[in-house]
Amino acid sequence: MSTTPNSPASDRPANPDEPSCKVNAGSHDAPASPAGKRPAPPCTLVIFGAGGDLTKRLLMPALYNLAVDGLLDGGMKIIGVNHGERETKEWVDDLHKSLEQFAADKASTFHAGKLDDKAWDWVAQRLDYMAGEFETDDVFTRLKQRLEQTPGGNVIFYLAVSSRFFKPIVERLGKAGLLKEGEGGKGGFRRIVIEKPFGTDLASARDLNAHILSYADESQVYRIDHFLGKDTVQSILAVRFANALFEPIWRREYIDSVQITAAETIGVEGRGKFYEQTGAFRDMLPNHLFQLLGMVAMEPPNSFDAEAVRDKKADIMNAIQPLTPDDVVFGQYEKGPAGIGYREEPDVAPDSTTETYAAARVFVENWRWAGVPFYLRTGKRLAARRTEISVQLKPVPFRLFRDTPVDALTPNVLTLRIDPAHGTSFDFNVKTPGPVMQVGAVQSSFDYADFFAERANVGYETLLYDCMLGDETLFQRADSIETSWAAVDDVLHPKNGGAVPVRGYPAGSEGPAEADALLARDGHAWRPLKQQAIEKK
Ligand code: BG6
Numbered sequence: 344m345s346t347t348p349n350s351p352a353s354d355r356p357a358n359p360d361e362p363s364c365k366v367n368a369g370s371h372d373a374p375a376s377p378a379g380k381r382p383a384p385p386c387t388l389v390i391f392g393a394g395g396d397l398t399k400r401l402l403m404p405a406l407y408n409l410a411v412d413g414l415l416d417g418g419m420k421i422i423g424v425n426h427g428e429r430e431t432k433e434w435v436d437d438l439h440k441s442l443e444q445f446a447a448d449k450a451s452t453f454h455a456g457k458l459d460d461k462a463w464d465w466v467a468q469r470l471d472y473m474a475g476e477f478e479t480d481d482v483f484t485r486l487k488q489r490l491e492q493t494p495g496g497n498v499i500f501y502l503a504v505s506s507r508f509f510k511p512i513v514e515r516l517g518k519a520g521l522l523k524e525g526e527g528g529k530g531g532f533r534r535i536v537i538e539k540p541f542g543t544d545l546a547s548a549r550d551l552n553a554h555i556l557s558y559a560d561e562s563q564v565y566r567i568d569h570f571l572g573k574d575t576v577q578s579i580l581a582v583r584f585a586n587a588l589f590e591p592i593w594r595r596e597y598i599d600s601v602q603i604t605a606a607e608t609i610g611v612e613g614r615g616k617f618y619e620q621t622g623a624f625r626d627m628l629p630n631h632l633f634q635l636l637g638m639v640a641m642e643p644p645n646s647f648d649a650e651a652v653r654d655k656k657a658d659i660m661n662a663i664q665p666l667t668p669d670d671v672v673f674g675q676y677e678k679g680p681a682g683i684g685y686r687e688e689p690d691v692a693p694d695s696t697t698e699t700y701a702a703a704r705v706f707v708e709n710w711r712w713a714g715v716p717f718y719l720r721t722g723k724r725l726a727a728r729r730t731e732i733s734v735q736l737k738p739v740p741f742r743l744f745r746d747t748p749v750d751a752l753t754p755n756v757l758t759l760r761i762d763p764a765h766g767t768s769f770d771f772n773v774k775t776p777g778p779v780m781q782v783g784a785v786q787s788s789f790d791y792a793d794f795f796a797e798r799a800n801v802g803y804e805t806l807l808y809d810c811m812l813g814d815e816t817l818f819q820r821a822d823s824i825e826t827s828w829a830a831v832d833d834v835l836h837p838k839n840g841g842a843v844p845v846r847g848y849p850a851g852s853e854g855p856a857e858a859d860a861l862l863a864r865d866g867h868a869w870r871p872l873k874q875q876a877i878e879k880k
Contacts, residue, residue, distance in 0.1 A: 383409075383811030385418030385495045386532075389486065391477060391512055392503035393423025393434065397538065399441045401569075402503060403466070404453040405803035407442060410462045414808055420493055422471045424482060434472040439463065446799070455799040477508045483519040490521065496531020499810055506540050510554050517558025524563070536565045536810055539630055540621065541819070544835045545828040552821040565810050566819035570631045572802035575761040575791070577817070579638040579732070580652075582759065582767065589757070590643070592736065594711045599754070600865075601717045602733045603635050606725040606872050608681065610850070611699070615690030624673065624701040624834065627721040629827040633660065635761075636717055639732055640707050649815040653823065660826040662709040666834050668843045672858040674700030676724040679849025685723075698845050699723045702858040703834075704865075716865055720858060724850040727872040730761040744782050753784030753877070756870075765791040770877060786877040 388406075390398055409415050423434055442463070445453040473489070475482025490498060498521070502512055513535060516522050522533045535555070542548025555564055570576050583589055592598070605627055611618045618626070637656040644651040676699050677684040685691060685699050700722030707717065736755040742748050756770040768788035775783040791797055809817055834843060846855035853872055862868055 380412075380414060380808075382414050382416045383419075383808055384497060385416040386497035386499055386811055387420040387422060387490060387493050387495075388499045388501060388807075389422045389424060389490075390501045390503055391424050391508070392501075392505075393472065394425040394427065394429075394437075395503055397503040398423070399438060400445065400453075401801050401803045402501070402807070403438050403442055404445060404455075404799075404801045405807050406466055407458070407462055408455075408798070408800065408804050409808055410465050411459055412804075415465075418495060419469055420471065421466070421469050422473055422486070422489065424473045424475050424477075424486070426474065426476050428474045429472055431470060431472040435467050435470050438470070439467065451799075452801045453799045477504065477515075478511045480515060480519075483515045483521065487519050487521060496525070497533075498531065499534045499536060501536040503538060506538075509537060509551060513555050513558050522559045522563065532563075532813065533559075534563050534565055534810060534813075535559055536567060538567050539569075540625065541566055541630075541824050542828060543621070543625060545825060545832045548824050548828045552825065556821065561821055562815070564818075564821070565806075565815065566821075566824060567806060568630050568634050568819055569802055569806070570634050570761075571817040572804070572806040573761060574800065574805075575759070575765050576635065576638060577805070579635075579759055583639075584643055593734075595713060595715050597736055598715055599735045599737045600715060600867055601636075601639060601735070602870055603632055603639070603717065603719045603731075604733075604870070604872070605632060605635075605721040605730045606727060607721075607723050608725060608728045608851075610676070610682065610724050611685065611688050611691070613689065615688050618699075619691055619695060619697050622673075622697045622701075623699050623721055623723065624671070624831070628701055628703060628719060629831045632719045632721060633663070633827045633830075635732055636663075636705065636707075636719070639734070640712055640717070642711070647816065652816050653820050657820065657823045657826065658709070659707060660823045660830065662707045662712070663826075663830040664706040664708050665830050665832070666703055666705065668834055668837050668841060670704045670861075671834050671843050672700075672702045672855060672861050673698035673843045673845045674702075674722065674848045674855035674858065675845050676700070676722075676850040677847045679724075679851045681724050681849075681851025684850065696845050698843075700725070700848060700854050700858070702854065702861055704861055716867070718862055718867070718869070720854065720869065722848075722854055725872055726851055726853050728763055729872055731764075732759045732761070733757070733870055734759075744780060746780075747782045752782060758870075765797070768876075775880075783880065784877050 390402060392398060406415070406421070443458055445451040446455040446458050448454060473482070473485065475485065500516060500521070502509055504512065516535070522535070524533050525531065542551050583593060637659045640659045641655040642658065644655045675685050675695070675697065678687070685697070686693050686695050702718070702720040705717040705719055706713070707715070734757045738749050738752065738754065752772055753770055758768045760766050760768070766789045768786050770784060770786050772782045773785050775781045806817060837843070846857045848855040853869070859869065
């Protein structure tokens with residue numbers, strides 16, 4: 344994660360429909376890009392799962408964006424491995440077609456408008472397809488031969504595959520000697536990028552870590568949580584640590600509670616098979632939502648070195664009080680204003696008890712946060728798409744305004760908006776105009792688009808670039824993955840066998856009523872998903 348201050352908006356391409364291509368023709372010594380960053384070192388990126396959705400939707404758009412920004416080295420190569428014989432040209436044409444579709448689609452995160460042909464050609468020339476089954480030795484032998492011909496020796500193996508292939512691929516890479524750094528005296532790096540889900544509970548995550556670490560060193564393993572690739576998530580640390588305003592009040596003495604929401608309007612989108620096994624809790628809580636919690640709650644690191652940041656985050660994961668079934672509410676969407684019920688989705692059992700909604704009350708047991716509830720919720724087919732963090736301050740200490748009791752004042756809430764809105768807002772009170780001293784609530788907000796020319800960024804640009812540079816700040820360390828799973832183990836495997844009941848909620852609603860009751864126990868309420876702006880008078 345670069346800590347160079349952002350270049351002003353005026354330095355950036357103003358119109359995403361007219362991208363400017365700054366690709367590097369040659370070496371690692373190419374000049375720094377306008378964003379003040381240097382191109383990554385030359386490397387070969389081997390993508391397992393080259394024909395999959397992740398490659399099309401996220402990796403290729405991210406590589407294209409990095410090429411547009413001149414952040415890739417001329418010596419880069421991209422080898423796509425997938426089952427099924429195909430010519431490279433067919434694969435490249437297929438990728439190009441999807442990229443053009445995403446670029447033209449206003450609803451896509453990669454809404455770049457017209458593609459920059461020069462940048463795409465630059466990427467396309469470096470693509471090479473290799474057919475192979477992930478569970479046979481043959482493909483690894485051929486890969487080894489291919490990699491021996493590539494200069495430099497730096498290789499990233501990206502596992503954009505179903506999690507059942509993680510172990511066999513790493514094992515075969517290890518046995519084929521492909522994970523040995525400095526192979527042939529070339530001094531190159533060998534890195535593995537692993538997507539989530541990283542295990543399905545503590546035992547399986549431990550087992551997976553042990554397996555991977557028997558073939559590779561921890562420093563070679565880049566475990567992705569794509570939420571950390573989002574600018575708005577990285578900005579949580581900037582808001583906290585680059586402003587004098589927030590940090591003094593960022594503690595239990597002033598903060599009443601924190602709400603972390605990742606609400607979606609989409610259903611399971613054809614992923615019924617995966618979702619039936621996973622559910623909303625495993626899919627989002629101990630990974631994405633805990634990562635947001637970590638960014639909000641971590642102590643200031645001494646520097647932005649990967650280990651300094653990851654140590655502070657690990658402290659938070661360790662301080663999370665293990666959740667019990669009583670701290671959690673599960674829900675499943677039923678037929679409602681937004682469409683069919685979960686049980687009617689393809690590949691879903693008609694009597695499925697998989698949760699599509701999960702809410703949790705979490706405590707971080709350390710000096711700064713003891714007693715402050717963190718309320719986490721996520722769900723499919725909810726009333727609005729909204730990923731955000733709301734930090735609510737404690738009320739003022741006594742009644743100063745005759746006509747306005749303390750509890751009638753609007754609480755101060757700082758909201759960090761991650762998606763789809765990008766920015767912050769702050770709710771506070773002012774005197775209303777007129778001769779009488781009356782207090783009224785207002786909201787001050789900042790939107791990224793008002794200050795910066797936003798680019799069609801899919802969130803994988805920084806992650807790929809950092810991996811090429813060897814910067815692990817935004818990747819998960821083995822210990823943090825395991826402590827996160829440990830914190831939810833009693834919910835996944837309840838000691839007395841009492842599974843968390845799954846409550847129904849209408850598709851398109853705010854979630855199950857029981858989730859409201861979870862907060863009402865503490866005298867709190869969820870912030871409505873639909874309408875959160877304070878109304879103008
Ligand atoms: C993924 C989950 O990790 O994150 C999906 O598997 C979820 O179920 C997605 O929809 C949400 O990510 P984003 O970036 O779209 O908010």
